[in-house]
Amino acid sequence: DGGITQSPKYLFRKEGQNVTLSCEQNLNHDAMYWYRQDPGQGLRLIYYSQIVNDFQKGDIAEGYSVSREKKESFPLTVTSAQKNPTAFYLCASSDETGVSMTQYFGPGTRLLVL
Amino acid sequence: QKEVEQNSGPLSVPEGAIASLNCTYSDRGSQSFFWYRQYSGKSPELIMFIYSNGDKEDGRFTAQLNKASQYVSLLIRDSQPSDSATYLCAAPTDSWGKLQFGAGTQVVVTP
Numbered sequence: 001d002g003g004i005t006q007s008p009k010y011l012f013r014k015e016g017q018n019v020t021l022s023c024e025q026n027l028n029h030d031a032m033y034w035y036r037q038d039p040g041q042g043l044r045l046i047y048y049s050q051i052v053n054d055f056q057k058g059d060i061a062e063g064y065s066v067s068r069e070k071k072e073s074f075p076l077t078v079t080s081a082q083k084n085p086t087a088f089y090l091c092a093s094s095d096e097t098g099v100s101m102t103q104y105f106g107p108g109t110r111l112l113v114l
Numbered sequence: 115q116k117e118v119e120q121n122s123g124p125l126s127v128p129e130g131a132i133a134s135l136n137c138t139y140s141d142r143g144s145q146s147f148f149w150y151r152q153y154s155g156k157s158p159e160l161i162m163f164i165y166s167n168g169d170k171e172d173g174r175f176t177a178q179l180n181k182a183s184q185y186v187s188l189l190i191r192d193s194q195p196s197d198s199a200t201y202l203c204a205a206p207t208d209s210w211g212k213l214q215f216g217a218g219t220q221v222v223v224t225p
Contacts, residue, residue: 031211033211033212035215040122040217041217042118042202042215042216042217042218043158043202043215044215045212045213048211048212050211058212090157090158094211101206101211101213102148102160102163103148103160103211103213104160105157105158105159106157107156107157108156108157
C-alpha cells in the first residue's frame with residue numbers, strides 16, 4: 001500500500017517539553033511539507049523539503065525544527081519555544097514541481113497541551 | 115504575501131441541488147489551482163486540479179477558472195449528504211511546490 005503515514009494520531013505535550021511528530025511516505029516523492037491547521041482556519045506552511053538533506057522555512061517556522069536524512073522521512077519537532085502548539089499537524093508530499101505539483105496528505109497528528 | 119480567499123460559509127445546500135463555491139486569488143501569475151475536500155477531523159483529499167481557463171469536469175464536480183478575473187470556482191452537482199465537508203482552494207506560490215491555501219468553505223448538504 002502506497003501512502004503517507006503520520007504518528008502518533010494524538011500527542012500530548014507538557015510545558016517545556018519537545019515532542020517529535022513522525023511522517024513517512026513510500027510514494028518515492030521528492031518533496032515533503034509540514035502544515036499546521038487551527039480550528040476554522042486554512043493550512044499554514046511550517047517547513048518544506050524538496051530533496052534529502054535540504055529544507056526551507058515556511059511561513060510559521062518559529063518554534064519548530066525538521067530534518068530530512070532520508071527521502072521517505074520528514075520528522076517535525078515542536079520545541080518548547082512554540083508557545084501555542086495546540087493544532088492539527090499535517091504532512092504532505094509531492095513528486096512534481098512546476099504546474100501540476102499535487103500534494104497528497106497524511107492522516108494528521110493532533111497535538112494537545114497538558 | 116500572495117493571498118487565496120474563500121467565503122467561510124457555512125453554505126447550506128438542499129440535497130440534489132448544485133453547490134457553488136468561489137475562490138479568489140491575488141497573484142496574477144498563478145497558473146494552476148487545486149480543490150481539496152476535508153471532512154471534519156480528517157486530512158484534505160484532492161478532488162480537482164485545474165490549469166487552463168474554462169471548465170474542467172470530473173463526475174459531479176466542475177471547476178471553472180477565470181484568470182482575467184482571478185477567480186476559480188467549484189460546482190458540485192446533485193449534492194449529497196456525503197458532500198458535507200470543508201472545501202479548500204489552493205494555488206502554487208512558486209515553482210517548487212509551495213501552495214497557498216484559502217481558509218476553506220464549509221458546505222452542509224441538508225436532506
